[in-house]
Amino acid sequence: MPVNLPAPVINLLGLLRPRLLRPDLKAATIGHVDWKGLRGEGFNAVVIDKDNCITLPHADNLYPPYTPAWRTLLSAFPPGRVLVVSNSSGSAKDRGGIGAEALTLALGTPVLNHAAPKPACSADIVAYFAGRLGKPRTTRSELLRPLRRVQRAEDEAEGVLLGKWRDEVENGPLCGGERDPISPPRPEKLPPPEEEPAPTAPPATPSPLRLLVVGDRLFTDTLLARRLDKYLPAPGSVLSIQTTDLPQPNDVRPLRALEERLTRGATTPFGEQYSRFVRVDPPLPVVPPPTLAERLNPMQLLEDGGPPITWHPRSWRCRPVTAVLLRTLGRGLRVATLSVGIVAVQLARGLRAASLWAQARCTKWNAQRRAAAQAQAEAEAEAKAAEEAAPSDSAAADKVKTA
Incomplete structure (x- = not known):
């Protein structure tokens, strides 16, 4: 039996030996794991974390997208063989076990009451599955x-x-x-x-204990799996599964970055033989982050203006305000362009009518000028003909006079 070490010492061992932090398998959520297949492989119990695995942090109700997967998990194992171990509900912070009881009623499975935080509660988990803790009471x-x-x-x-x-x-x-007595009215009760039916203790089973430890933290859940492996006699009796798609990933972000840096995202060779029981979704297309020029591009601001603006002053951010101003300016330019276009069309129509009127007036003036010139030419021709006829008449008169 290994020595019970406090949680800080176990965490220090994880810092000194980062390979202890490597999980056996990685799954996006509990819905990506074939629980019935792992049950068929001989694993007969599950130890699962609460926050970001089946519920939101600081909440007792099941996270709605995980409801079908949680029902599948509970149906794959016998009653009482799925144990929730959390550092919030059921820990030393939970005075009187009220949080553990509320979580038990919400999830329909036992919650371990432990004084030592994870990963130092391995002995309590082994004692629970061995039946030494008795029937859970609420x-x-x-x-x-x-x-x-x-x-x-x-x-x-x-x-x-x-x-x-x-x-x-x-x-x-x-x-x-x-004969007919009058009975007094009985008060309504x-x-x-x-x-509430208390969760039953796991039945004693002669088969050796084989555990699935599910969690999202390496310093707590994965190290807990490594400690549990020391308490069980058969090697390879504990399989550690890390969930990576978290509902609230901003929780303890520095510690998660440290865990990822220490393990370099690797898993253990022991989990390769069980990798077929984890569904892997195709990776999403990688979208490169926008450059500074794209961020300052007005068209980019118009496409992605950020959160909408309300009357609340906290919503008046730089990016959405700039997007609204650009949209307003664009609409004003469109209205101005449309107005200029309408004025230009009307002006073109007026110029065309004026040109037609001027052309008609010029045609009429030219016709009048040609008619006047023709009449003047005829008058000059008649006057010339009269002048030419005048000498012949005077000569005929002189001949008459001489005769």
Whole structure:
């Protein structure tokens, strides 16, 4: 049996030996794992983290996109063989185990109550699956027990008062012992509270324990898997699975960056034989980050203006305000261009009408000028002909005079 080490010492071992931080398998979510296939490979229990694996951080309800995968996980293993181990619910921070009870009722599976944080709670996990921790109890049952005693005492007191009323009133001198007695109205009572079924302890099984440890943190979940492997006699009894597609990836971002740098994104050779049980989605196309020129490009701002602007002053950011100003300027330019176009069309129509009118006036003036010139030419021709005829007439008159 290995020595129980505190969590800081185990984390220090992970820093000194980074290969301990390498998980056996990597999966995007719990929905990318073939749980029934791993169950067929001999793994008979699951230890799973809470935050960013099945719920959001600081929440008890199941993350809605993980609901089908969670049901598949619970159906692949017997009741009580899926254990939730978290450093929030059920830990020393959870006074009285209220958070563990609420999480148990929300998820439908036991939550481990442990004093030492992960990864130093390996002994408690092994003791739970060995049946040494007994049947899990909840605070709800402890609270309901005295309430039921009080309710029974109230029922007995009510029965005593009802008996006195029948002796002194119903069968007494007030009612005279009538044949059809009048019964007093009984106060309405709420139905007795139903006791929530406590999760059953895992049945004792002669088969050796083989665990699946699922989590998103390497310093807690993967190191927990390495510690559990030391508690189990058979080698290769623990398979560590890291989930990478997190609902809230900004949680403890510096520690995640340190984990990724120490492990370099690698996994152990032991997990290669089980890689067929993890579905790998095709990678998304890599979009290069925009350059400074593209960020300052007005068209890029118009395409991606950022979050919408509301009346709240916090929404008045530089990028959306610039995008709105550019859109407004573009609309103003479009309206101005349309107005200039309409004015230009109307001006062209006016110029065309003026040119047609001027052409008609010029044609008429030319016709009048040609007619006047022709009339003047005819008048000059007649005058010349008259001048030529005038000497012949004077000569004929002189001949007559001489004769």
